[in-house]
Amino acid sequence: MDYDVKDIKSAKEGALRIEWANQNMSVLNRIRKRFEKQTPLKGIRISACLHVTTETASLMQTLKAGGAEVCLCASNPLSTQDDVAASLVKHDRISVFAIKGEDHKTYYRHIYAVLDSRPQFTMDDGADLVSTLHSERSELLSGVRGGTEETTTGIIRLRSMAADGVLQYPIIAVNDAQTKHFFDNRYGTGQSTIDGIIRATNRLVAGSNFVVCGYGWCGRGLAMRARGMGANVIVTEVDPLPALEAVMDGFTVMPIHRAARIGDFFCTLTGNINVIRKEHFQVMKDGAMVSNSGHFNVELDLEGLKKISKSRRVIRPFVEEYRLKNGRRINVLGEGRLINLAAAEGHPSSVMDMSFANQALSIEYMVKLKKPLEKNV
Numbered sequence: 001m002d003y004d005v006k007d008i009k010s011a012k013e014g015a016l017r018i019e020w021a022n023q024n025m026s027v028l029n030r031i032r033k034r035f036e037k038q039t040p041l042k043g044i045r046i047s048a049c050l051h052v053t054t055e056t057a058s059l060m061q062t063l064k065a066g067g068a069e070v071c072l073c074a075s076n077p078l079s080t081q082d083d084v085a086a087s088l089v090k091h092d093r094i095s096v097f098a099i100k101g102e103d104h105k106t107y108y109r110h111i112y113a114v115l116d117s118r119p120q121f122t123m124d125d126g127a128d129l130v131s132t133l134h135s136e137r138s139e140l141l142s143g144v145r146g147g148t149e150e151t152t153t154g155i156i157r158l159r160s161m162a163a164d165g166v167l168q169y170p171i172i173a174v175n176d177a178q179t180k181h182f183f184d185n186r187y188g189t190g191q192s193t194i195d196g197i198i199r200a201t202n203r204l205v206a207g208s209n210f211v212v213c214g215y216g217w218c219g220r221g222l223a224m225r226a227r228g229m230g231a232n233v234i235v236t237e238v239d240p241l242p243a244l245e246a247v248m249d250g251f252t253v254m255p256i257h258r259a260a261r262i263g264d265f266f267c268t269l270t271g272n273i274n275v276i277r278k279e280h281f282q283v284m285k286d287g288a289m290v291s292n293s294g295h296f297n298v299e300l301d302l303e304g305l306k307k308i309s310k311s312r313r314v315i316r317p318f319v320e321e322y323r324l325k326n327g328r329r330i331n332v333l334g335e336g337r338l339i340n341l342a343a344a345e346g347h348p349s350s351v352m353d354m355s356f357a358n359q360a361l362s363i364e365y366m367v368k369l370k371k372p373l374e375k376n377v
């Protein structure tokens, strides 16, 4: 058994935190009990690329209880809970390759490490594992029977691979389950994003102008929770239909170039790139707090921000203060990576319970299939 974690000695704390999450994951626990009896995944090799959290640990334990050989790497360089990674290695004998804050090279070294176990199934969050498998380890593709994808962004990438005729095995889009996006994306992201922003800044939300960029399921959740904290919530949305929905939900809706001038907090949750750009940073108020809760760190144009800045420094954990040439300060939270997992602990266990039950059942479904699914999402 191979692994790469930060500190194996932190396993004990990780085990307690996993136990705490498990207390609130009744659906997955029922599946686990059945898996223990029936071992439907006996001898099946699964490579997972997920946020390494207490809830993910519970999913890994469930797959193992079903008889699978699992190995796990991180789906984001900043979302790993190091004590959880250590506990999975020490107490569950699961190969984990994940260290919070790992650099780009290490992130991909860890993806290669889980692919080295020659997966029959992949479990992905964001599609980095599947795209690396197709582009750099294509000799392994013939042994892969299927996969699952957790998140909106990953599904968009995989659908585009399928449309181009590139995707070489079937993927179940877990995010499309109603018991996933109705709850995880909305209530999970809503709460955990507010949690991350508050833990990073310790600033008062009440009375602030809180700009939510994107009104998909995640944006809806955050807008609802920011309003609950007493903020004046402003929504920006390029698609007219959800923009109209935001109006009728009672939010102020305007383009980002106008919102940029008045916001105190900004958070992007769009799945798009360069949502907040140089020209927007240029007109922000002194001390604005800017964050992202979308899957990839491409929603904030930090290269553009660097160009108009004269200096930057880390002023407190997860807060980097950029001093602009115009004298104002812009605070970027969590390096522009998902703030709910970088500065907080991700979605609470009761919503991840439903998402990860879908993951476990999807794998079981594919293992039991007599006739393979088509190479599609």
Ligand code: ADE
Residues within 6 Å of the ligand: 050, 051, 052, 053, 054, 055, 056, 188, 341, 345, 346, 347, 348, 352
């Ligand atoms: N994505 C968002 N929150 C998460 C969590 N707690 N565990 C795994 N993936 C997540």
